[in-house]
Amino acid sequence: MxxxxxxxxxxxxxxxxxxxxxxxxGAWSWVIKIVLLGGFDALMVLxxxxxxxxxxxxxxxxxxxxxxxxxLIYLPPNRELPGKYLAPGVAFMLxxxxxxxxxxxxxxxxxxxxxxxxxxxxxVLAIQxxxxxxxxxxxxxxxxxxxKNGGGDELWLIVVDPKTGQARAGNNETPxxxxxxxxxxxxxxxxxxxxxxxxxxxxxxxxxxxxxKLAVPLSDKGADGFLHTTTGSQAYVYRxxxxxxxxxxxxxxxxGTVYRDSGQGSFVSADGKTIQPGWKVNVGFSNFTAAITNxxxxxxxxxxxxxxxxxxxxxxVSCFALGLILALIFNDSRLRGRRWFRxxxxxxxxxxATMMTMVWSGLFNQDFGFINxxxxxxxxVPWLNDGSWAKVAILVxxxxxxxxxxxxxxxxALQSLPDDVxxxxxxxxxxxxxxxWYIKFPLLMVSLAPLLISTFAFNFNNxxxxxxxxxxxxxxxxxxxxxxxxxxxxxxxxxVAFGDQGRQYGxxxxxxxxxxxxxxxxxxxxxxxxxxxxxxx
Amino acid sequence: MxxxxxxxxxxxxxxxxxRSRGPRGRGLWWRYVVAVAACVFAVxxxxxxxxxxxxxxxxxxxSNSLFTTISGSNYVKLFANPERPYGRWYLNxxxxxxxxxxxxxxxxxxxxxxxxxxxxxxxRGGLLSLMLIQMFPQMxxxxxxxxxxxxxxxxxxxxxxxxxxxxxxxxxxxxxxANTYLMYGFFNSVPRALDEAAQIDGAGxxxxxxxxxxxxxxxxxxxxxxxxxxxxxxxxxxxxxVVGNDPAxxxxxxxxxxxxxxxxxxxxxVFAAGTVLACLPPLVVFFWLQKYLVSxxxxxxxx
Numbered sequence: 155m156x157x158x159x160x161x162x163x164x165x166x167x168x169x170x171x172x173x174x175x176x177x178x179x180g181a182w183s184w185v186i187k188i189v190l191l192g193g194f195d196a197l198m199v200l201x202x203x204x205x206x207x208x209x210x211x212x213x214x215x216x217x218x219x220x221x222x223x224x225x226l227i228y229l230p231p232n233r234e235l236p237g238k239y240l241a242p243g244v245a246f247m248l249x250x251x252x253x254x255x256x257x258x259x260x261x262x263x264x265x266x267x268x269x270x271x272x273x274x275x276x277x278v279l280a281i282q283x284x285x286x287x288x289x290x291x292x293x294x295x296x297x298x299x300x301x302k303n304g305g306g307d308e309l310w311l312i313v314v315d316p317k318t319g320q321a322r323a324g325n326n327e328t329p330x331x332x333x334x335x336x337x338x339x340x341x342x343x344x345x346x347x348x349x350x351x352x353x354x355x356x357x358x359x360x361x362x363x364x365x366x367k368l369a370v371p372l373s374d375k376g377a378d379g380f381l382h383t384t385t386g387s388q389a390y391v392y393r394x395x396x397x398x399x400x401x402x403x404x405x406x407x408x409x410g411t412v413y414r415d416s417g418q419g420s421f422v423s424a425d426g427k428t429i430q431p432g433w434k435v436n437v438g439f440s441n442f443t444a445a446i447t448n449x450x451x452x453x454x455x456x457x458x459x460x461x462x463x464x465x466x467x468x469x470x471v472s473c474f475a476l477g478l479i480l481a482l483i484f485n486d487s488r489l490r491g492r493r494w495f496r497x498x499x500x501x502x503x504x505x506x507a508t509m510m511t512m513v514w515s516g517l518f519n520q521d522f523g524f525i526n527x528x529x530x531x532x533x534x535v536p537w538l539n540d541g542s543w544a545k546v547a548i549l550v551x552x553x554x555x556x557x558x559x560x561x562x563x564x565x566x567a568l569q570s571l572p573d574d575v576x577x578x579x580x581x582x583x584x585x586x587x588x589x590x591w592y593i594k595f596p597l598l599m600v601s602l603a604p605l606l607i608s609t610f611a612f613n614f615n616n617x618x619x620x621x622x623x624x625x626x627x628x629x630x631x632x633x634x635x636x637x638x639x640x641x642x643x644x645x646x647x648x649x650v651a652f653g654d655q656g657r658q659y660g661x662x663x664x665x666x667x668x669x670x671x672x673x674x675x676x677x678x679x680x681x682x683x684x685x686x687x688x689x690x691x
Numbered sequence: 692m693x694x695x696x697x698x699x700x701x702x703x704x705x706x707x708x709x710r711s712r713g714p715r716g717r718g719l720w721w722r723y724v725v726a727v728a729a730c731v732f733a734v735x736x737x738x739x740x741x742x743x744x745x746x747x748x749x750x751x752x753x754s755n756s757l758f759t760t761i762s763g764s765n766y767v768k769l770f771a772n773p774e775r776p777y778g779r780w781y782l783n784x785x786x787x788x789x790x791x792x793x794x795x796x797x798x799x800x801x802x803x804x805x806x807x808x809x810x811x812x813x814x815r816g817g818l819l820s821l822m823l824i825q826m827f828p829q830m831x832x833x834x835x836x837x838x839x840x841x842x843x844x845x846x847x848x849x850x851x852x853x854x855x856x857x858x859x860x861x862x863x864x865x866x867x868x869a870n871t872y873l874m875y876g877f878f879n880s881v882p883r884a885l886d887e888a889a890q891i892d893g894a895g896x897x898x899x900x901x902x903x904x905x906x907x908x909x910x911x912x913x914x915x916x917x918x919x920x921x922x923x924x925x926x927x928x929x930x931x932x933v934v935g936n937d938p939a940x941x942x943x944x945x946x947x948x949x950x951x952x953x954x955x956x957x958x959x960x961v962f963a964a965g966t967v968l969a970c971l972p973p974l975v976v977f978f979w980l981q982k983y984l985v986s987x988x989x990x991x992x993x994x
Contacts, residue, residue, distance in 0.1 A: 173772075173920075183897075201846065201847055204847060205846045206848045206990070208845055210842065210846050213842070213843070213846050224982075234807055235805070235811075235896060236805045236811040236814075238811070239782060239801040239802060239804055239805035239900075240801070240802050240805050240817075242797070242798050242801060243798035243801065243802045243863075243866050243867040243871070244800070244802070244867065245847050245864070246860065246863040246864045247824065247864055247865075247867050247868075248864060249839075249860075249864065250829075250836070250839075250860055250861045250863065250864025250865075251824060251827075251829060251832075251864040251865055251868075252824065252841060253835075253839070254832040254835035254836050254864075255824070255827050255832055255835075256827075256835075256836070257832070257835035257839075258831060258832045258834065258835050259835060261835070286778060319815060326903060329836045339965075410984050476729075479725075480725070480726075480729055481751070482792075483722050483725055484722075484725065484726070486722065488719060489722055489726070490717060494729060495729075498730040498733055498734055499729055499730055499733050500733075500981075501734060501737060502735050502736075502737075503977075504972060504974050504977035504978070504981075505970050505973065506921060506924040506925050506944075506969065506973050507735065507921075507925050508924070508925040508926075508927055509924075509925075509943070509944065509947055509966045509969055509970060510737075510966075510970075511737070512735060512948065512951050512962070512966070513736055513740045513963070513966060514736060515749055515951065516743075516951070516959055516962075517739065519751060519956075520961065521956075522752045522755070522956050523751070523752070524739055524754075524755050526803040527752070527755050528755050532728045554732065554733070554736065558733070559988075562984055562985055562988065563985070563988050566985035566986070566988065567983075597833045603903065605988075608869070609824060615828045616923060617828075617830060617927075617928060618927055621927070622927075644830070644831065647831060648830070648928065651833075651834060652833070652834075652932075659834045661932050662834070663834065664832075666827075666831035666832070669831065670826060670827045674823060674826050676835065677826060690712070
C-alpha cells in the first residue's frame with residue numbers, strides 16, 4: 155500500500171465519495187443502462203401486444219410481471235444488488251426449467267397421453283364425431299368448401315339452410331354460425347361469402363380426403379348432428395350412433411349397451427368395453443403404484459432399477475479406479491514423455507460423447523464391426539444383441555468415456571497433497587501400498603468424493619450412452635412395453651413417454667419424479683457424508 | 692496448442708518413496724507398459740473413425756482395414772446430400788454452442804458472484820434450490836417443454852417449435868444449477884480483501900465484478916464454458932423435440948444419428964466423415980482451454 159493509507163479520515167472519505175461518483179454513478183453507465191433497459195422494454199411491449207392479440211392471457215401476465223420486475227431491479231442505482239446478478243439466469247431457469255418441472259409433476263398425477271389428450275367435452279364431441287351415420291331423411295344442404303380469409307389453410311363448410319334459406323358456415327371445431335354476403339352462380343352453386351374464399355372444383359378434388367373428414371356440428375351440442383359432404387357441393391346431416399345422455403352422463407350405442415364415466419377418464423360399459431378417445435383426469439398415485447401393481451410394468455421396472463444401480467455404481471468404480479491408478483503411475487517425475495502420454499489419455503474427454511458412442515456402436519457391430527472382425531478374428535460375439543454382452547459393452551464404452559475425467563481430477567488432487575504427507579508416512583514406517591492406502595487415499599477422497607457423487611448422478615441419467623449404443627435393447631420378451639435389458643430408468647421413461655408404442659406422458663412423468671427423488675436422496679446423503687454442504691453458509 | 696499445462700505444477704515435488712527404490716529409470720518399465728496400453732485404449736476408436744472416414748470402400752466391412760486406402764470421397768458425399776444438409780447442421784450447432792456457452796458462463800458467473808459475495812435473505816435457500824433443480828434433468832420434462840414452446844410459438848414465432856433460438860433458450864434454462872455451484876466454490880477461494888480494496892478505491896460493484904473478480908476466476912469460467920460447449924454438441928433428446936423434422940434446423944447429433952439408425956453398414960463411412968468433422972470444434976475449444984481444466988474442476992471442491 156502507498157502513503158495514502160495515512161491520509162486523514164475526512165479527506166479519505168471525500169476521496170472515496172468522489173471516486174464512487176465517478177465510477178459507479180457515471181453519466182455513461184447511466185446512458186448504457188437506460189438504452190439497454192429501453193430496448194428490453196420495447197421488445198417486451200411488442201411481445202405483450204402480440205400476446206394480447208392472440209388472447210394468451212398467461213403469457214400476457216408473465217411478460218407484464220417480468221418486465222416490471224426487471225425495471226424495478228435494474229433501474230434504481232446501487233439497490234437490489236443480488237437481484238441484479240441473479241435475474242438473467244434465474245429468469246431463464248424459472249421459465250424453461252422450473253415451470254416445466256412443475257408441469258411434469260402435475261402430469262405425473264394424470265393419465266395424460268395417447269387417447270387421453272383433452273377435456274371431457276372434447277372427448278364427448280370426438281366420440282360423437284367418430285361414430286356417425288347419415289340421417290335417413292336428411293334434407294339436402296347446398297354447400298361449398300372454403301377457407302377463411304386470414305384463417306390459414308383450414309377448411310370450412312358454407313351451407314344454405316334448406317328450411318330458412320339462411321347461409322351459415324362452420325368447421326370441425328366451430329359449430330355453424332350465420333354467414334352473410336353469399337353469392338350463388340346461375341346453377342345455384344355457392345360461389346362466395348363475406349370473409350371466405352370458396353375452393354374451386356379442382357382444389358376440392360385435390361383435397362378430397364380432408365373434405366371427407368369435415369364434420370361440422372349443427373350446434374354446440376354434438377347430439378344435434380353434423381354436416382358431412384362428399385362432393386363439396388351438397389351436405390347431409392349425420393347423427394352419432396352413440397347417443398349421449400347429458401343428464402345421466404352416459405353413452406348408449408345402437409345395440410343398447412350403456413357406457414358410463416368410469417372416473418378414470420373414459421366411458422366404459424358394464425362388461426369392460428372402453429370407447430376411445432378418453433380425456434385427461436387426475437388419477438392420483440396410480441401411475442406411481444403401477445410400478446408395483448401392474449404386472450406388465452412391475453417385472454421390467456425392477457430389472458431396469460437394478461441394472462440402473464449396477465450401471466451407475468459400476469461406471470463410477472471402474473472409471474475412478476482406472477483414472478486413479480493411471481494418475482498414481484504417472485505421478486512420477488522419472489517417467490519420460492509424461493506430457494504426451496497424458497495428452498493422449500485425456501483425448502476421449504475432448505470428443506463429443508454422443509458421437510463417439512455411435513462410433514462404438516459400429517465397433518461392436520456383430521456382423522461387420524471392427525472388434526469382432528479384426529480384434530477377435532471373425533468371432534460372432536453378440537455384443538449388442540445379447541443382454542449380458544450388451545451390458546459389458548456399455549460398461550466398456552463408459553469406461554472409455556469416463557476415465558479421462560477421473561484421471562484429470564485424481565491427478566489434480568494428488569498434486570495438491572502436501573509433500574509432508576509422504577514424509578510423515580516414512581517417519582511412521584509406512585511405505586508403498588500402506589502409505590497410499592491408509593494415508594494418501596483418505597486425503598484424496600476428501601476432495602474427490604463430491605465429484606464421485608456428481609459422477610454417480612450423471613451416470614444414473616446417462617441417457618445418451620444407452621440410447622446411442624443399444625437403444626436399451628435387446629428387448630424383454632415378457633412385456634408389451636418397449637423396454638430392454640440395458641435400459642436404465644431414464645431411457646425407459648423416454649420410451650414409455652415418447653415411444654413408438656403410444657405416448658403415456660402420465661406414466662412417464664411419474665417415473666421421472668421417481669428418478670428425481672432417487673437421485674436427490676442419494677446425492678443428499680452423499681454430500682452430507684462428504685460435508686460438501688458445509689460450504690453453503 | 693499448448694500441452695505444457697498438463698504437466699503437474701509441482702513437478703519437483705513428486706513422490707518421495709520412489710526415490711528410495713533405486714537409481715533413476717530402474718523399475719519403470721511396467722509404468723511404460725501401462726501407459727502405452729492406456730493410450731492404445733484411449734486412441735483406437737479415434738484412429739478407427741478417422742480411418743473409416745478416409746476409406747473409399749463405402750461400407751462398414753470395408754472400413755475394418757485401417758488406413759489402407761485414403762480418399763476424400765466420403766467427405767464429398769457428406770456435403771453433397773441436399774436431404775441431409777451437413778454444412779447447415781455444422782453451422783447451426785457451432786453457433787448454438789458458442790452462444791449458449793458464452794451466456795451460460797455469464798449467467799452462472801453473475802449468480803455465483805451474488806451467492807459468494809453478497810449477503811441477502813434466501814441466499815442459503817437459493818443455493819440449496821439450485822442443487823435440487825440441477826438434479827432434475829431437463830430431458831425428463833420434454834413433454835412440458837414441447838407444450839410450452841408450442842404455446843409460446845403462437846405468440847412469438849421465433850420462440851416456437853422448430854426454432855434454434857427456442858432451443859438455445861431451453862438450454863439456458865439449465866445454465867445455473869451445477870455450473871453456479873461449481874463456480875461458487877471457486878469464487879469463495881478468491882480472497883474477499885481484494886473486493887474490499889477495490890471498493891475502497893471507489894470501484895462500484897459492477898466494476899469490481901468485471902475487472903477484479905472475473906480475471907481471477909478464469910479457470911472456472913473456462914471449465915464451465917468448455918463443458919457447456921461440449922454438452923451442446925452432445926445433446927440429443929431436447930433438440931429432437933424442439934427443432935422438429937426440418938432438415939435445415941437440425942443439429943449435428945440429430946443429423947448424424949439418422950445415418951446410423953438406418954442402414955448402418957452402407958452409411959457408415961459417410962457417418963464417420965461427419966463425426967470426424969463434428970469433433971473438431973469441441974477439440975479446438977478443449978485444447979484452447981485445457982490448461983485450466985485441472986484447477987477449474989477441482990479447486991471448487993478442494994478445501
